[in-house]
Each structure stands twice: as structure tokens, then as C-alpha cells.
Amino acid sequence: MDNLEKIKKQGRRFxxxxxxxxxxxxxxxxxxxxxxxxxxxxxxxxxxxQFFTPAPPSLALDQRIYSSLAGLAVSAxxxxxxxxxxxxxxxxxKGIIFSRDNVYCYRKLGYLIxxxxxxxxxxxxxxxxxxxxxxxxxxxxxxxxxxxxDIAIGIIGMIVVLxxxxxxxxxxxxxxxxxxx
Amino acid sequence: xxxxINLDVMLAKRKMKSNELAALIGITEQNLSILKTGxxxxxRLSTLEAICRHLHCQPGDILEYVETGEENKS
Numbered sequence: 001m002d003n004l005e006k007i008k009k010q011g012r013r014f015x016x017x018x019x020x021x022x023x024x025x026x027x028x029x030x031x032x033x034x035x036x037x038x039x040x041x042x043x044x045x046x047x048x049x050q051f052f053t054p055a056p057p058s059l060a061l062d063q064r065i066y067s068s069l070a071g072l073a074v075s076a077x078x079x080x081x082x083x084x085x086x087x088x089x090x091x092x093x094k095g096i097i098f099s100r101d102n103v104y105c106y107r108k109l110g111y112l113i114x115x116x117x118x119x120x121x122x123x124x125x126x127x128x129x130x131x132x133x134x135x136x137x138x139x140x141x142x143x144x145x146x147x148x149x150d151i152a153i154g155i156i157g158m159i160v161v162l163x164x165x166x167x168x169x170x171x172x173x174x175x176x177x178x179x180x181x
Numbered sequence: 182x183x184x185x186i187n188l189d190v191m192l193a194k195r196k197m198k199s200n201e202l203a204a205l206i207g208i209t210e211q212n213l214s215i216l217k218t219g220x221x222x223x224x225r226l227s228t229l230e231a232i233c234r235h236l237h238c239q240p241g242d243i244l245e246y247v248e249t250g251e252e253n254k255s
Contacts, residue, residue, distance in 0.1 A: 176223065181224055
């Protein structure tokens with residue numbers, strides 16, 4: 001099997017994987033939050049640690065619904081990312097590796113990574129409000145946090161956008177040479 | 182692209198085939214096809230010189246400038 005066929009094969013495999021992830025991404029936050037009180041303790045502990053304001057051991061129904069909605073909003077960005085990956089690996093499946101469409105996929109991924117950083121910060125704040133919704137007045141919390149991992153995600157996103165620009169310029173130079181007679 | 186290459190017209194006038202011209206000027210038939218179909222991004226002067234020499238014509242017989250809509254707006 002030559003190298004291009006290997007790329008096409010991997011393109012097909014990962015396209016299928018990302019389609020599967022695209023479908024289950026919105027399901028996970030809804031299932032986790034709606035059934036939060038019934039989750040095994042091991043899983044609930046992982047969920048509790050995820051946010052800057054730790055999640056309480058149990059949540060009321062309205063809190064679980066709001067948490068699901070907040071989770072769905074962030075999942076929409078993740079789904080957009082998987083959609084871009086599906087398109088990118090569809091191109092690889094066809095053996096198209098260095099086209100303008102490939103570059104646009106990388107650029108969109110970079111911007112989505114940056115947006116997901118912002119969404120994560122907002123989600124933390126929203127969840128802090130939801131978790132303290134039933135606290136007595138004077139004990140409700142809203143937090144705004146910026147962690148090193150958020151900054152790292154933002155920097156990675158910017159680097160991906162920069163790489164996509166370099167690839168686009170390189171592709172343009174290559175095309176110029178290819179179509180010089 | 183605003184520059185049109187009228188190679189087909191000159192080939193017909195000189196009763197020459199594309200593959201013959203490609204062989205004479207030393208480029209591949211694929212490259213000549215890129216030129217004929219308007220996909221070329223740049224044309225070397227050496228290639229233009231070779232085309233004019235073998236088709237017995239002037240650069241103006243091959244190259245034509247056409248104003249596109251974008252230029253008209255400006």
C-alpha cells in the first residue's frame with residue numbers, strides 16, 4: 001500500500017471516529033447533569049473537581065437542568081470542532097492534503113480552540129452561580145477564574161491559527177511555482 | 182485572470198498541434214495545457230520568446246488584456 005493509500009485509510013477511520021464523537025458530545029453533559037445525584041461516586045468526584053467552584057454532592061432538579069444547558073452550550077463549540085475535523089479527514093480520505101480547504105479547516109480549529117478557552121471561563125462562572133443557587137442570600141457565589149490551563153489553551157489556539165496562515169502562504173507559493181510555465 | 186492567452190487561435194492559424202509546439206519549445210504538454218486553459222499564474226519570458234519564435238508571431242498576438250468586473254468597479 002503506498003503512502004497516499006495509507007493516508008486515505010487513516011482519513012476514513014478518523015472521519016468515522018469524529019462522526020461518532022460529534023453525535024455523543026451533546027449527550028454526555030445532559031446525561032451527566034440530569035443523573036448527577038445517581039452517578040457512581042468515582043464519576044461524581046471527577047465532575048466535582050472539574051470546576052473552579054467545586055460542585056456540591058447533590059443538586060436540585062432546576063440546578064441539574066441549568067447545568068445541562070450550560071454544558072450543552074459548551075458542547076456546541078466542541079461539536080463545531082468535531083465537524084471541522086470530519087471535513088478535514090474527509091479531505092484526507094480523498095487524498096487531498098495541502099489544499100486551500102485543508103488550510104481553512106486548520107484555521108477554523110485554531111479559532112474554535114480560542115473560543116473554547118473563553119467558553120470554559122464563562123462556564124466556570126455560570127456553574128458557580130448554579131451551584132450556589134439554593135444557598136441562603138448572602139452566600140451565593142459568582143466566580144471568575146483564569147487558570148494557567150486556560151491561557152495554555154488560548155496560546156495553542158493562536159499557534160494553530162498562525163500555522164494555518166503559514167501553510168496557506170506556502171501553498172500559494174507552491175501553486176505559483178506549479179503554474180509558472 | 183485578466184490576461185487571456187490566445188494560443189489556440191495561433192495554433193490554428195499556423196496549423197500546428199499542441200503537442201508539436203510543446204516539443205518545439207521544450208515544455209510538457211501538461212504545462213502547455215495549463216497555458217491554454219488560462220490556469221497559468223506566470224509566464225517566463227523565455228517561454229514566451231520560444232512560442233513567438235515557433236509560431237512566427239508577436240507577444241501581442243498571444244496575450245490579451247481584458248477588463249474584468251472588479252477592475253471596472255475601481
